[in-house]
Amino acid sequence: MPRNSLVFAVAFAAALAMPGVAAAQSSPSGFPTRDITFIVPWNPGGSNDVMARQLQPLLKEQGIGLIIENIVGANGAIGLRRVAWSDPDGYTLGMGTSSTLAAIAQGKAQLRNDQFTHLVRVSTDPLLLEVPGKSQHQPLEAFLAHMKKNPGKVSIGTPGTYNVNHIFAAMTARAAGTTYVNVPYTGGSKVIADLLGGHLDAGVLKPSESIGQIQEGLVKPIAVFADTRLEQFPDVPTFKEKGHDIFPYGPVVQMAYVVGPANLPPAIRERITTAFRKAIQDPRFKTFAKENSFLVDDLTGDALAKEVDAVTASLREVGAQVFKDQP
Missing domain, CATH: 3.40.190.10 (Periplasmic binding protein-like II)
Incomplete structure (x- = not known):
């Protein structure tokens, strides 16, 4: 074998032995080859931020690194707008919540549910x-x-x-x-x-x-x-x-879920969903959920998208009644 070819072969074999490269080779479409930006559209220290940081090391164990960014404002719409407008390559994800759905439902956010790929629900929360x-x-x-x-x-x-x-x-x-x-x-x-x-x-x-x-x-x-x-x-x-009815106009649900921009490629969507599902179902995260009084389930993909639309419709109806005398 020529000397240059031998050097290349040895270098290539060594690269494959590196953990990051090996993970990329075994992932669909080589994804991910770098860290993912995960946008939490609320302040540091809030529940969504805390949950994201609890999931962060569990995802790292699966070869997915998250860089968490807190981009606040407009009931989460400012941060999620960045997700909606990002390239559909899986490297920008975010935390959707019922608060942003309420803004969408009442026409107070320049967003639509169909601008997102709905991946996996993280929590439903009592208040x-x-x-x-x-x-x-x-x-x-x-x-x-x-x-x-x-x-x-x-x-x-x-x-x-x-x-x-x-x-x-x-x-x-x-x-x-x-x-x-x-x-x-x-x-x-x-x-x-x-x-x-x-x-x-x-x-x-x-x-x-x-x-x-x-x-x-x-x-x-x-x-x-x-x-x-x-x-x-x-x-x-x-x-x-x-003796007080706080659901006179119908039930409302507070929940948080992972979204990407619309039109994520199927292989990348599957990789992200599988990783987040495994992290959320991890006994360590379930213990954290129990200690903090929120619920986790296994709602993903199309079923999650239907739930998001249903919650939006409920918030539209309830909000119209509760806020009818407000500007």
């Missing part, structure tokens, strides 16, 4: 009404009485506007038979910060973005926006058991 740990207005009955005595003055913080959190904040005021001040933020971590600082009377939050503060007694959950109590918080009552 809690939380007050500062030292608040005098607890339990739930005391808080509602406080709202009724102070119409239009009690503040409730929400990550985003015109979304599920905002809907439930409005339903809280409806239960009290009064008006309130909605204070929107670009993520749950901002709501928690102002709860801790005493700048808010309450917040509508996921357990996963406030579990640490709850355990430390810095914030206090006083009600669950659901029909049944949560296993992690057995002493926290539901609105329903206290």
Whole structure:
């Protein structure tokens, strides 16, 4: 064998022995050959950011590296717009949520569901009404009485506007038979910060973005926006058991899921879906889910796309009723 050919053969064999190259060779279409940008369209420290970072090392074990970028604003629409407009090569993905679907449903985001490839659902999340740990207005009955005595003055913080959190904040005021001040933020971590600082009377939050503060007694959950109590918080009552219907216009679901731009090639779509499914079903992630009171399932592909459309339709109908008197 000529010397140059021999050198090339040895170099090629050594390259194949490298972990990154071997993973690329065994992946469909050689994907991925570099890290994937994963856009979380909410603040660092919020539930979606925390979940993405929990999945990050589990995906790394499968040869998929994620670079997480937090691009906030407009109920997640700014970050997801970047995903929708990216090349359909699998190297830009993002975290879709019901909050962005609510904005889409009500015509407040320049996005459509068909601009995305829906890959896999990460979580469905209950929501809690939380007050500062030292608040005098607890339990739930005391808080509602406080709202009724102070119409239009009690503040409730929400990550985003015109979304599920905002809907439930409005339903809280409806239960009290009064008006309130909605204070929107670009993520749950901002709501928690102002709860801790005493700048808010309450917040509508996921357990996963406030579990640490709850355990430390810095914030206090006083009600669950659901029909049944949560296993992690057995002493926290539901609105329903206290006689308040927070689903008068139909059910709404808070969920998070992985999306790519429309028209991802089938082989790349399959590679990403398989990897995320394995990470989400990993016992370590399921333990994390249980500890943070969110649910995981195995909804992917076309079934997920149908669920996204159904949730959008529900949010359109419910939002039209809840926000009909707002600009």
